[in-house]
Amino acid sequence: MTRKYTSIIIVLCWLLPFFSSAQVKNKPAFRLVPLGVLGGIDESNLSAYMLATNGTNNYVCLDAGTLHAGIVKAVENKAFDVPAEKVLRQYIKGYFISHAHLDHLAGLIINSPDDSTKNIYGLQSTLETLKNHYFTWASWANFADQGEAPALKKFRYQPLTPGTETAIENTDMKVQAFPLSHSNLTSTAFLVHSADAYTLYLGDTGADTIEKSTNMQNLWQAIAPLIKAKQLKAIMIEVSFPDEQPDKTLFGHLTPHWLMAEMDKLAALTGTDAIKGLNIVVTHLKPPAINIVKIKAELKLENKLRLNLIYPQQGKPLTF
Numbered sequence: 131m132t133r134k135y136t137s138i139i140i141v142l143c144w145l146l147p148f149f150s151s152a153q154v155k156n157k158p159a160f161r162l163v164p165l166g167v168l169g170g171i172d173e174s175n176l177s178a179y180m181l182a183t184n185g186t187n188n189y190v191c192l193d194a195g196t197l198h199a200g201i202v203k204a205v206e207n208k209a210f211d212v213p214a215e216k217v218l219r220q221y222i223k224g225y226f227i228s229h230a231h232l233d234h235l236a237g238l239i240i241n242s243p244d245d246s247t248k249n250i251y252g253l254q255s256t257l258e259t260l261k262n263h264y265f266t267w268a269s270w271a272n273f274a275d276q277g278e279a280p281a282l283k284k285f286r287y288q289p290l291t292p293g294t295e296t297a298i299e300n301t302d303m304k305v306q307a308f309p310l311s312h313s314n315l316t317s318t319a320f321l322v323h324s325a326d327a328y329t330l331y332l333g334d335t336g337a338d339t340i341e342k343s344t345n346m347q348n349l350w351q352a353i354a355p356l357i358k359a360k361q362l363k364a365i366m367i368e369v370s371f372p373d374e375q376p377d378k379t380l381f382g383h384l385t386p387h388w389l390m391a392e393m394d395k396l397a398a399l400t401g402t403d404a405i406k407g408l409n410i411v412v413t414h415l416k417p418p419a420i421n422i423v424k425i426k427a428e429l430k431l432e433n434k435l436r437l438n439l440i441y442p443q444q445g446k447p448l449t450f
């Protein structure tokens with residue numbers, strides 16, 4: 131009898147590491163709380179996404195078009211169990227600004243008097259626009275650490291160099307920036323790294339063919355190995371217009387057709403099996419509502435790669 135129990139215990143002990151490692155594998159790596167998801171018009175719902183290592187409250191905010199309205203909605207939805215002021219001041223550890231269009235940073239400016247000390251990460255060119263045009267005494271107050279005097283030094287500019295991974299202060303995450311072509315501006319993709327997992331967030335961008343660029347192709351080459359290794363948990367990417375929008379009036383944005391053309395290029399690097407089921411969080415859909423309905427219908431129809439298309443909603447958390 132005793133020997134029988136002993137052998138059962140030995141077998142259980144032997145199996146235990148397998149169960150626990152399987153559990154670790156299934157546990158989501160990231161938690162995303164969308165604060166704003168649209169690409170225009172509605173100033174209470176513009177691009178801003180809080181992203182943290184799942185299980186922590188140390189978030190970065192990917193773009194900051196809308197902060198307050200999104201945080202209030204998230205608190206109402208019980209995405210956070212602390213008041214809105216605490217989410218802004220204590221949970222957001224830093225901002226990643228993809229480019230200096232107002233729909234990606236208005237929330238950061240407007241909320242700056244109530245915010246706490248933290249870093250603003252971005253390409254040098256993006257930070258220059260913030261420094262020279264927004265955090266100035268003519269347009270607002272200079273809450274940053276550089277630029278027009280007196281500098282109030284609440285925010286610290288942290289320029290990111292493409293090709294190098296930078297630790298994100300007060301979080302356990304790291305980030306790598308990639309330049310994107312967005313009409314007359316350089317926009318940015320942020321590859322966020324937590325333990326052995328990654329999430330890729332793209333700011334506004336056009337397709338390489340339209341933008342006469344290789345920025346997307348370079349990005350796909352960098353992330354293809356992560357997709358093959360199942361380490362990339364999601365791609366957050368814009369689709370601003372339905373397919374009917376003429377190429378010459380895309381202004382550095384994507385349509386369902388151009389998104390799928392880029393996904394085909396990515397699939398050519400990963401193989402179609404590896405990319406099947408990949409989480410694609412579709413951002414920056416531009417009103418009117420009728421266009422958003424069209425975009426969703428077209429993406430569904432054109433999804434030959436069987437990507438897992440996700441439409442984020444303001445204040446509703448996602449894990450992946």
Ligand SMILES: [Zn+2]
Pocket residue numbers: 169177231233234334414
């Ligand atoms: Zn935009």
Ligand SMILES: [Zn+2]
Pocket residue numbers: 229231312334
């Ligand atoms: Zn833009």
